[in-house]
Amino acid sequence: MHVVIIEDEAFAALRLKKMIQDFNPEIKILAELESVAESVKWFKSNPEPDLIFLDIHLEDDLSFAIFDQVNISSPVIFTTAFDEYAIKAFKLKSIDYLLKPIVHEELAAALKKYEQFSGLHPKSIDLQSLYNLLTTNEKKYRERLSISVGPKIKMVEVKEIAYFFVMDKGVYLRTSTGSTYNIDFTLDKLEELLNPDSFLRINRKYVINITSISQMISYSRGRVKLELHPKADNEFDTIVSIDRSAKFKKWINR
Structure with missing residues (x-):
């Protein structure tokens, strides 16, 4: 074949x-x-x-x-x-x-x-x-994601996902309760699948749910440093990049 x-x-x-x-x-x-x-x-x-x-x-x-x-x-x-x-x-x-x-x-x-x-x-x-x-048809966004956990398939509700992040050439999601799972999608693809009212890509490494933001801190060069819940592994990875800062500010004030 x-x-x-x-x-x-x-x-x-x-x-x-x-x-x-x-x-x-x-x-x-x-x-x-x-x-x-x-x-x-x-x-x-x-x-x-x-x-x-x-x-x-x-x-x-x-x-x-x-x-x-x-x-x-x-x-x-x-x-x-x-x-x-x-x-x-x-x-x-x-x-x-x-x-x-x-x-x-x-x-x-x-x-x-x-x-x-x-x-x-x-x-x-x-x-x-x-x-x-x-x-x-009207654009529909994902309400849940299916992920592989060993030989099993697990369904995760998108509303329960705090953020997605890149680590060691893989892409992972972290839920609001702190569970972490590897997924097949790139961050570029996730931007297409997720509702932009709730999720935004803040830099090369993170796509976040607006509900995951626990604190915003002014940072150098007009950028914003975010503290997320659950806490990110590296707090400096959650700084909104310069080229996304304007979009981020519109997003949180929408």
Whole structure:
């Protein structure tokens, strides 16, 4: 089986690739693509794969824009962080969908479903209806995140998250009760998923919930130093950067 992965999160793509190869080492990954533009270029100059793993939201557009520019007959398994979109995709007759973070059991079930697949053509997948759903509906933000804790999946309510932070090349969330979990999303992706009324990225390392601020202190060069609850591991990591200071002040006064 030849597979293409279209995913703009490098860590998520790497994790998916490993899980696919763990399921069946004979599956060949032909390409790992990050954007609509890169995908269109690849499909115009390469044979189609047997199966595509397709993230709905890519760095430059919704992935459905790929189908507007090239004819693709390969079956698709959608991958998404948005559960309401995933359910719609499934109902619109994609082979299957995988809700991030993807777990081994669900991936195995989707690949087994593909093995039983008997020629569904993408014309029977109502891509236009799904595209319309994503582009015309009111913007919806995540209310909960699913995270992997060993072999188990745990649901965390977004309102219970105090902040997200980068540490040792990984991204973590910390709840209001002080629990810390590793997550698959980058801070850039989290900015898209979270309600900007409640969450703001204050610098390269932190996205915070406004309810986590326990104290604000004037700092050098017009910046603001924040004390968070629960307390951050390094208090100097929670200084609002110069380029985000104006946005931060508007945010807290909204």
